[in-house]
Amino acid sequence: MKQLTHQQCLGADAALSRAFSLLGKRWTAVVLGTLGTGGPTGFRELSRAVGGISDSVLSDRLTELTQAGLITRTVDAGPPISVTYALSERGAALMPAFEQISTWAQEHL
Template identity: 70%
Template sequence: MPGTSETAPNDTVSEPCLRGDAALARAFTFLGKRWNAVLLGVLGRGPAGFRELSRAIGRISDSVLSERLAELTRAGLIARTVDEGPPVSVSYALTDCGGALMPALEQISQWAQENLPPEGRRQAGE
């Protein structure tokens, strides 16, 4: 009716949905940044040094790897440990916060194996 303020039934659930969508968007903005989730996945197998991470991922430049590791450290998902040696060595490991992501990343990995074509292979119609 004109002049009345009626609310559609779905409006009562839209605010929580929007908050959930915003949280998911924030998560994927961060995790979707190239190599972030892959680095977390590799570190899910255990602590690793810079070269180990570089070899495990393969197609990442040293500068991008360094940038991503710093970003993940600032976010509190990984910890950087320096062993004074000799020789001096640096290793990276998941924090509890980063480890809490492992079940979700494992599920996404499983979904990708089951539902996405192998890299370099196109689906019919593309």
């Protein structure tokens, strides 16, 4: 059996740890999944679609996901001014992994 060095383990775990530190937060997967199936959505519509999430938590998650480059925030000058959120290319690339995790969870949890 091949022995892994401590550095090899740290390198492999670092990327996964970074991913789960963001994606493991409550509501994050639901927000991403909603945007993945519903397309570009405004804050109110997203809040209703997710259901049960407070406005402050939704705002926090949208900010974090925007900063991570997983979603885009588009402001339409209007009138009236409107803001829509959508998956970015990076966010869309995550959807197949979410589908696989969902399948795994249905079978094993």
